[in-house]
Amino acid sequence: MSSPAKAEGSGPSVALEPELEPVPEPAKGETTLEGRSPGQLMWQRFKRDRTGVVCAATVILYFVIALAAPLLTKLSGTDPYTLYGQDPTYQDSPVLDDFGLPLGYFGGLSGSHWFGVEPQYGRDVFAMLVYGMRTSLFMAVGITVLMMVTGIVLGLIGGYFGGRTDYWIGRVTDFFLAFPQQLFFIAFMPVVTAFFVDPREETPTYLRAVAMLIVLWLLGWMGMARLVRSTVLSLREREFVEAAKVSGASPWRIVRKEILPNVVTPILVQFTYTLPSTILTIAFLSFAGVGFVEPTPDWGRLFANGAKYTEQDPAFLFFPGLALVIFVLAFNLLGDSVRDAFDPKSGR
Amino acid sequence: MLQFIIRRTVGAVVTLFLIGAVTFFLFVAAPSDYASLACGKDCSPQRLEDIRQALGLNLPITQQFWDFMSGIFVGRDFPTGHCTAPCLGQSFYSGEMVWSTIMDRFPTTLTLTAGGAVVFLVVGVGAGMIAAYRRGSVVDKVATSASMVLSSFQIYLLGPIVLWIFVYSTGWMENPGYVPITQDPWGWFVGMLLPTLVMATIFTAQYTRMARSSMIEQLAEEHVRTARAKGMSRKYVFFRYAWRGALIPIVTVLGIDLSSMLGGAVVTELTFSLQGIGRLAVDGAIHKDLPMTMGVMLFGAFFILIFNILTDIAYAWIDPRVRLS
Numbered sequence: 013m014s015s016p017a018k019a020e021g022s023g024p025s026v027a028l029e030p031e032l033e034p035v036p037e038p039a040k041g042e043t044t045l046e047g048r049s050p051g052q053l054m055w056q057r058f059k060r061d062r063t064g065v066v067c068a069a070t071v072i073l074y075f076v077i078a079l080a081a082p083l084l085t086k087l088s089g090t091d092p093y094t095l096y097g098q099d100p101t102y103q104d105s106p107v108l109d110d111f112g113l114p115l116g117y118f119g120g121l122s123g124s125h126w127f128g129v130e131p132q133y134g135r136d137v138f139a140m141l142v143y144g145m146r147t148s149l150f151m152a153v154g155i156t157v158l159m160m161v162t163g164i165v166l167g168l169i170g171g172y173f174g175g176r177t178d179y180w181i182g183r184v185t186d187f188f189l190a191f192p193q194q195l196f197f198i199a200f201m202p203v204v205t206a207f208f209v210d211p212r213e214e215t216p217t218y219l220r221a222v223a224m225l226i227v228l229w230l231l232g233w234m235g236m237a238r239l240v241r242s243t244v245l246s247l248r249e250r251e252f253v254e255a256a257k258v259s260g261a262s263p264w265r266i267v268r269k270e271i272l273p274n275v276v277t278p279i280l281v282q283f284t285y286t287l288p289s290t291i292l293t294i295a296f297l298s299f300a301g302v303g304f305v306e307p308t309p310d311w312g313r314l315f316a317n318g319a320k321y322t323e324q325d326p327a328f329l330f331f332p333g334l335a336l337v338i339f340v341l342a343f344n345l346l347g348d349s350v351r352d353a354f355d356p357k358s359g360r
Numbered sequence: 361m362l363q364f365i366i367r368r369t370v371g372a373v374v375t376l377f378l379i380g381a382v383t384f385f386l387f388v389a390a391p392s393d394y395a396s397l398a399c400g401k402d403c404s405p406q407r408l409e410d411i412r413q414a415l416g417l418n419l420p421i422t423q424q425f426w427d428f429m430s431g432i433f434v435g436r437d438f439p440t441g442h443c444t445a446p447c448l449g450q451s452f453y454s455g456e457m458v459w460s461t462i463m464d465r466f467p468t469t470l471t472l473t474a475g476g477a478v479v480f481l482v483v484g485v486g487a488g489m490i491a492a493y494r495r496g497s498v499v500d501k502v503a504t505s506a507s508m509v510l511s512s513f514q515i516y517l518l519g520p521i522v523l524w525i526f527v528y529s530t531g532w533m534e535n536p537g538y539v540p541i542t543q544d545p546w547g548w549f550v551g552m553l554l555p556t557l558v559m560a561t562i563f564t565a566q567y568t569r570m571a572r573s574s575m576i577e578q579l580a581e582e583h584v585r586t587a588r589a590k591g592m593s594r595k596y597v598f599f600r601y602a603w604r605g606a607l608i609p610i611v612t613v614l615g616i617d618l619s620s621m622l623g624g625a626v627v628t629e630l631t632f633s634l635q636g637i638g639r640l641a642v643d644g645a646i647h648k649d650l651p652m653t654m655g656v657m658l659f660g661a662f663f664i665l666i667f668n669i670l671t672d673i674a675y676a677w678i679d680p681r682v683r684l685s
Contacts, residue, residue, distance in 0.1 A: 192623040192660030322520040341512035
């Protein structure tokens with residue numbers, strides 16, 4: 013974990029890393045000392061890390077693909093809902109054989125179905141994948157931000173005010189940590205859904221998303237709260253906070269201006285680790301059958317279907333699986349790079 | 361030590377009670393009537409009333425909660441028969457006693473957990489330690505990159521691939537399934553081999569990465585340097601001093617992993633169609649089976665709390681400076 017000391021002394025650390033940037037040769041008799049913010053230092057270190065840059069580009073590419081899903085499917089001329097194998101409109105170009113298995117090689121790859129088709133229904137895998145990524149990625153971003161904000165606020169309050177407030181926030185955190193996470197997610201999806209909609213009626217997709225958001229949020233903020241609390245605890249005793257206090261700054265101002273900037277580093281590092289795990293949790297819910305259901309395109313649902321089709325059509329899983337492995341790999345490596353960029357001492 | 365265990369046990373019992381209460385009241389007091397949840401989409405008012413009667417949902421909620429909680433200690437009587445303590449109630453869906461169903465399914469999950477743990481502790485931690493010992497060597501590079509890639513895989517992805525290779529396409533193995541070890545030890549081993557190995561592979565990769573980085577951190581510690589400066593050999597320092605400290609983060613994660621696996625290795629069980637605790641939880645949730653869900657939740661929470669205490673005791677055992685207070 014990075015220490016706040018780095019965040020303060022930007023001047024000397026430049027001198028420590030002369031290779032960082034060619035410092036212009038000081039003119040005769042005068043030295044130029046340039047101050048850099050911790051953010052700038054981090055950015056410079058990150059830029060030199062080739063793995064980190066490639067992974068960041070990959071991750072951004074995924075988000076662009078997710079964002080541009082409607083555009084991409086327009087290019088391929090398919091959509092995630094049409095049953096190309098059953099719809100009579102597409103009778104002229106059959107994609108499935110008599111057993112409901114894709115025609116052609118490797119799960120029915122063709123010019124119109126780039127990643128093949130789903131057995132039985134003949135839905136387009138490419139369209140389902142890009143739309144599924146869209147669902148997963150954007151939900152995950154929303155949920156992760158929500159979890160982070162909750163954790164940061166509770167951690168700041170507990171760490172800064174201490175005493176009884178801190179004690180009770182700590183107990184509540186412990187209590188939430190004692191819940192079996194996976195079981196809780198599975199068990200409470202139907203319950204939370206029931207809060208919004210009569211169980212005898214069909215649940216609209218957006219309500220499923222809201223239910224997932226609530227369930228994941230409830231059990232997702234504790235790690236962040238603990239991290240922020242421990243960082244704030246050590247910051248609280250430092251001279252610059254005391255100085256601010258003595259000069260009459262309000263608690264709100266101290267938290268905002270003195271403490272928060274110093275907690276940004278661990279928060280950012282934690283964020284790059286939490287986001288992929290949230291995506292995997294959403295996929296897990298759909299895989300277990302309590303998340304998104306047919307016909308909403310979702311990454312996790314593709315794997316649930318893939319597991320069903322493995323025996324007849326193993327190729328179905330190839331592209332969704334490859335996309336997931338690359339994505340998680342890139343994100344994990346990116347997390348390590350971000351951590352290293354903030355904290356040059358941490359060797360891997 | 362004894363005082364520590366007593367205090368933590370009391371805390372664990374209180375937490376279990378609270379978890380039970382939260383689960384129960386969220387389920388029962390949810391604005392949607394619980395009976396209609398259990399009744400499903402096409403439900404006549406008459407059938408709804410019958411269900412309410414049968415489930416005892418006409419009683420006050422506090423009464424229902426008391427019945428449930430006291431049943432754990434003294435047992436309960438149901439119209440269909442007596443349920444001995446520890447009684448977690450009777451399934452709304454199948455009508456079976458929750459506790460006996462859980463005990464029925466538990467061996468599957470236990471096999472997965474224990475078998476997986478042996479593999480990922482021996483292979484994963486071992487590989488990580490060797491990689492740290494020979495840092496920068498070919499062994500290290502292979503271990504690091506292999507674990508990086510493998511830990512990006514998911515069980516629901518690796519599982520079907522392995523099934524296809526070993527079962528569907530080549531027919532080398534039967535479809536995985538659980539056979540009690542007392543009945544047929546060989547069948548038990550073969551039946552659980554693929555699921556256990558697939559689950560263990562993912563965890564092995566994570567433990568390799570963790571063990572390596574934690575060991576490297578330890579080797580940079582001052583007490584290690586002092587020992588080396590005193591003239592002890594690298595090997596001696598490594599195996600006498602450094603690994604002890606490196607165990608602390610591993611034990612922390614191990615406690616969390618084991619407790620969550622024992623409460624149901626959901627993904628592995630679903631991928632390989634095994635009937636374990638995790639499967640029970642999913643079925644309970646899908647059928648809106650309150651007693652079953654409650655039972656599985658409490659069962660899972662029980663392991664989490666037990667392993668929390670065990671982890672703290674392990675800290676004190678690994679590092680004598682840690683005081684249990």
